[in-house]
Amino acid sequence: MFLAVQYNVTYTIDDSSEQFDFYDYGPKDIATISFYMLVAIKVHAVIQECILDKINRQLQLSEPEQSKFNESGQLALFYLFSVIWGAGILNAEEFTMNLTSLWKDYPFSRMLFQEKLFYICQIAYWLHALPELYFQKIQKEDIPRQLRYICLYITHISGAYILNLQHLGLILVVPHYLVELLFHASRLFYFCDEDMQKGFVIWALLFVIVRLLTLTVSVLTFGFGLARAENPDFSIADGNFNILPVRIGCLGAVCLTQAWMMRKFVHFQLKKWRECVEDQIPNKKPTITKNKRTKKEPEKVFYNATSNFLDLTPGAKKSI
Numbered sequence: 001m002f003l004a005v006q007y008n009v010t011y012t013i014d015d016s017s018e019q020f021d022f023y024d025y026g027p028k029d030i031a032t033i034s035f036y037m038l039v040a041i042k043v044h045a046v047i048q049e050c051i052l053d054k055i056n057r058q059l060q061l062s063e064p065e066q067s068k069f070n071e072s073g074q075l076a077l078f079y080l081f082s083v084i085w086g087a088g089i090l091n092a093e094e095f096t097m098n099l100t101s102l103w104k105d106y107p108f109s110r111m112l113f114q115e116k117l118f119y120i121c122q123i124a125y126w127l128h129a130l131p132e133l134y135f136q137k138i139q140k141e142d143i144p145r146q147l148r149y150i151c152l153y154i155t156h157i158s159g160a161y162i163l164n165l166q167h168l169g170l171i172l173v174v175p176h177y178l179v180e181l182l183f184h185a186s187r188l189f190y191f192c193d194e195d196m197q198k199g200f201v202i203w204a205l206l207f208v209i210v211r212l213l214t215l216t217v218s219v220l221t222f223g224f225g226l227a228r229a230e231n232p233d234f235s236i237a238d239g240n241f242n243i244l245p246v247r248i249g250c251l252g253a254v255c256l257t258q259a260w261m262m263r264k265f266v267h268f269q270l271k272k273w274r275e276c277v278e279d280q281i282p283n284k285k286p287t288i289t290k291n292k293r294t295k296k297e298p299e300k301v302f303y304n305a306t307s308n309f310l311d312l313t314p315g316a317k318k319s320i
Contacts, residue, residue: 020112021112021113022110022111022112023110023111023112023113023116024109024110024111024239025111025116025161025162029120032120033120033123033124033127034124035124036120036121036124036125037124037127037128039124040121040124040125040128041128041131041132041135044074044128044132045135047073047074047077048070048074048136051073052069052070052073052074055069055073056069056070059191059192061191063139064139065191067136067138067139067142068187068191069187069188069191070136071146071184072184072185072187072188072191073184073188075180075184076181076184076185076188078125079177079178079180079181079184080181082118082122082173082174082177083174083177083178083181085114085118086118086170086173086174086177087174088114089114089115089118089170090170090171090174092114093112093115099217099220099225100225101167102167102168102171102217102220102221102225103221103225103226103229104225104229106164106226106229106240106242107164107238107239107240107241107242108164108165108166108167108239109164109238109239111166115166115170118170119157119160119161119166119169122153122157122173123154123157123158123161126150126153126154126157127154129146129150130147130150133146133147152257155253156169156253156254156257157169157173159250159253163241163246163250164239164240164241165250168217168218168221171217172214172217172218172254175210175213175214176210176214178206178210179203179206179207179210182199182202182203182206183199183200183203183207185199186199186200186202186203204265204269207265208262208265211258211261211262214254214258215254215255215258218250218251218254218255219251222247222248222250222251222254223247223251226242226247227247229242
């Protein structure tokens with residue numbers, strides 16, 4: 001395979017005859033990522049032409065709705081593939097069984113084949129998403145939103161790969177992708193049938209849980225685990241980046257990203273909540289009589305605050 005010849009080191013474990021091939025990263029990865037970018041662009045075009053365009057013709061969606069439907073269709077398939085692949089790696093290497101594996105024996109300068117290939121494909125996919133903004137003729141008002149989350153993915157995944165935090169990156173990215181998969185799948189079902197809206201409520205609950213999980217694991221790793229196992233010898237050659245400025249920068253980046261995501265989430269939920277309240281207020285015009293003016297008391301509107309806060313159903317499809 002194109003990846004197999006790069007930074008390949010063979011080790012013998014526990015003085016047994018069984019040998020394992022481990023991989024490092026280096027400048028040649030740029031060529032590998034470029035290759036998989038071209039693969040991703042081709043796969044993207046095949047999915048668009050063979051699946052999404054046919055469904056679009058049957059649903060007869062408007063242009064804004066088609067743009068969101070295509071975005072969710074592509075991302076849902078990618079998230080599904082990545083969740084299955086990432087969960088398989090976590091299960092095989094048993095990272096989730098012991099949290100100390102996130103910082104014990106750092107730096108993790110050697111990766112197994114599946115782990116390295118996963119990161120290479122992740123970086124290649126999000127880099128391919130940049131030219132796809134032009135190829136797919138995304139609407140101008142929607143480009144800044146997509147650019148923001150594409151750049152965040154590239155920065156965080158590349159950072160975990162380069163700083164030898166691959167274990168932590170896998171632990172954080174798999175549940176995040178699972179939540180994003182639920183959202184985009186729910187949006188696809190909503191475009192097909194407006195009555196299928198319960199997935200958004202489940203997504204809203206899991207979204208908050210995963211944000212708290214991400215912050216907890218990050219604080220444990222950078223604030224406690226790596227801090228206690230600190231090796232002051234900063235060495236790019238050995239892949240050791242466990243120094244205070246790097247830890248503070250990584251933890252700050254994670255916390256700021258989670259805070260920004262929660263801010264956007266709360267703003268979105270409050271907007272939907274206000275729309276739900278406005279829809280429940282009856283629009284009745286007061287009757288005017290020539291002889292007598294009557295004052296009407298405003299009607300009281302009763303609603304369930306919790307259900308309306310999580311309800312994403314009001315409004316047009318394009319607002320989702």
